[in-house]
Amino acid sequence: MKIIMVKSSEIYPSFGAYYPAFDTAKIRDDLPKQAELFVIEHERNHSLGYGEIMATLTAIPKQPIGFIITAFMSLAPYRLAYYWRRING
Numbered sequence: 192m193k194i195i196m197v198k199s200s201e202i203y204p205s206f207g208a209y210y211p212a213f214d215t216a217k218i219r220d221d222l223p224k225q226a227e228l229f230v231i232e233h234e235r236n237h238s239l240g241y242g243e244i245m246a247t248l249t250a251i252p253k254q255p256i257g258f259i260i261t262a263f264m265s266l267a268p269y270r271l272a273y274y275w276r277r278i279n280g
Contacts, residue, residue, distance in 0.1 A: 192238040194231060196220040204273040206230045206261065209237035226264060229257025 216234035236246035
């Protein structure tokens with residue numbers, strides 16, 4: 192899987208995105224290092240065919256500090272609104 196660091200505005204509000212047709216992940220370049228490592232691991236798990244929950248669960252043991260940081264960052268109002276839209280269409 193190829194990893195491309197991009198400006199946050201390119202994939203906002205996502206922290207990362209996996210594009211299976213290109214086996215490429217885009218990761219925001221403004222994340223704290225530990226969060227970046229977790230998001231890379233999460234997107235790598237998508238490349239293995241894992242859905243959202245399994246991609247997260249399998250990344251946690253490999254990058255536990257990054258998961259905690261990312262989880263706290265996900266409590267920001269713009270992220271909560273993003274999740275709400277994803278769940279409710």
